[in-house]
Amino acid sequence: FQEFPGGWSGSSLRGGTMDLLLLLLLHGLLLLPLAALLLYRCSSTFQYLCKMAFFNCWIVAMATLLSPFAAFRGRSVENMKLLRASLLPLKRFYGIRMRVRGSERLQLPGPFVIVCNHQASLDLIGMVEVIPDRCVPIAKRELLYLGTVGWACWLSGIIFIERHRRDAAIGVISRTAGTMRRENVSRLCVWVFPEGTRNPGRSMLPFKRGAFHLAVQAQVPIVPIVISPYCDFFSSKEKRFTSGTCTIQVLPRVETRGLSPKDVPKLTESVWQAMAKALAEMSMSDHGDQDTEQLQLGEDRGSPQGQGDTAESSK
Numbered sequence: 455f456q457e458f459p460g461g462w463s464g465s466s467l468r469g470g471t472m473d474l475l476l477l478l479l480l481h482g483l484l485l486l487p488l489a490a491l492l493l494y495r496c497s498s499t500f501q502y503l504c505k506m507a508f509f510n511c512w513i514v515a516m517a518t519l520l521s522p523f524a525a526f527r528g529r530s531v532e533n534m535k536l537l538r539a540s541l542l543p544l545k546r547f548y549g550i551r552m553r554v555r556g557s558e559r560l561q562l563p564g565p566f567v568i569v570c571n572h573q574a575s576l577d578l579i580g581m582v583e584v585i586p587d588r589c590v591p592i593a594k595r596e597l598l599y600l601g602t603v604g605w606a607c608w609l610s611g612i613i614f615i616e617r618h619r620r621d622a623a624i625g626v627i628s629r630t631a632g633t634m635r636r637e638n639v640s641r642l643c644v645w646v647f648p649e650g651t652r653n654p655g656r657s658m659l660p661f662k663r664g665a666f667h668l669a670v671q672a673q674v675p676i677v678p679i680v681i682s683p684y685c686d687f688f689s690s691k692e693k694r695f696t697s698g699t700c701t702i703q704v705l706p707r708v709e710t711r712g713l714s715p716k717d718v719p720k721l722t723e724s725v726w727q728a729m730a731k732a733l734a735e736m737s738m739s740d741h742g743d744q745d746t747e748q749l750q751l752g753e754d755r756g757s758p759q760g761q762g763d764t765a766e767s768s769k
């Protein structure tokens with residue numbers, strides 16, 4: 455480059471290009487969040503993707519932060535309290551109002567098995583709303599391999615089963631029943647999603663029998679819980695996630711004392727029927743507003759009737 459007095463020199467030309475590039479980069483950096491914000495406001499799909507990404511990031515972040523503290527205690531159901539506390543704020547972030555009905559039905563002195571419908575991973579938000587102390591979920595083994603999430607689940611005493619290895623899964627369930635029955639172990643409850651997989655919408659899949667074998671083997675009651683359909687505010691198929699209201703209905707417990715394995719098919723069917731009825735009633739009313747407290751279970755023996763409450767959560 456030749457230099458001319460008062461003209462452009464090679465170095466000043468390079469400097470000018472650099473300035474221009476920097477200016478463009480700065481604009482880009484400023485415009486990107488603005489564009490993302492605009493997209494978030496305009497596109498419900500983008501909003502859904504952001505909210506789901508945040509859900510997963512929150513879980514990974516909490517698992518990473520809390521696992522070292524949980525590790526001090528070792529593998530213990532007491533760590534479920536940490537897991538629960540870390541997931542409770544999620545409903546506020548998403549503007550989900552939780553209504554719980556019949557929560558007093560969970561205050562039993564002894565062990566019991568909870569069975570709950572499974573629509574989406576969002577069920578975790580409902581689960582932590584009502585899960586009693588010393589209660590662990592049964593989860594698919596794949597969760598164990600999700601890095602710190604798996605570690606957090608293991609430390610919290612979550613019971614893992616390999617769904618496609620029936621004999622191994624039955625073995626895990628039998629050992630769990632043994633632990634529930636053992637007198638020297640303080641009360642242990644187990645939460646099962648008996649559909650065995652997620653099932654979005656207003657219906658339920660037929661139930662797998664493991665939860666019912668577990669209750670019969672341990673001779674403990676079954677407490678069915680129904681979470682109202684998310685259709686109003688959430689759909690993974692339509693990529694829609696807005697704020698909304700969710701009702702959690704705890705149904706009367708079903709006793710299993712005196713039942714044997716041959717009673718399991720009938721027991722499974724009657725619990726499915728009772729839960730399907732409650733789900734249908736919730737679907738008909740706006741957000742499960744209809745009072746389903748008077749639900750009677752065919753198999754229900756000795757459950758306190760008509761004592762239901764409706765608690766709007768302030769947790």
Ligand SMILES: CCCCCCCCCCCCCCC(=O)SCCNC(=O)CCNC(=O)[C@H](O)C(C)(C)COP(=O)(O)OP(=O)(O)OC[C@H]1O[C@@H](n2cnc3c(N)ncnc32)[C@H](O)[C@@H]1OP(=O)(O)O
Pocket residue numbers: 513516517520536537540572578591592593594597603606607612615616617618620623624627628646647648649650651661662663664665667668718719
């Ligand atoms: C800090 C932040 C960290 C946050 C971390 C995030 C937290 C995550 C935790 C949340 C966990 C939620 C996870 C949800 C899930 O993973 S759902 C998926 C796992 N759950 C299930 O699969 C449900 C349990 N499954 C079963 O119970 C099944 O019954 C199973 C044992 C797996 C067998 O299934 P399958 O073979 O497909 O079918 P059936 O149930 O129809 O059974 C077939 C025959 O076997 C007999 N059977 C079943 N179980 C038993 C048993 N325990 N004992 C004896 N016999 C059994 C059953 O009766 C059938 O025989 P018959 O037809 O009656 O002759």
Ligand SMILES: CCCCCCCC/C=C\CCCCCCCC(=O)OC[C@@H](O)COP(=O)(O)O
Pocket residue numbers: 510511513514572574575576578594597599600601602603647650651652
């Ligand atoms: C080193 C590896 C790092 C991996 C990091 C992975 C990050 C994973 C991010 C978030 C994990 C969120 C876990 C939420 C678990 C929700 C429970 C759930 O809903 O499981 C589904 C199961 O019921 C049924 O599964 P399917 O419907 O049969 O499918």
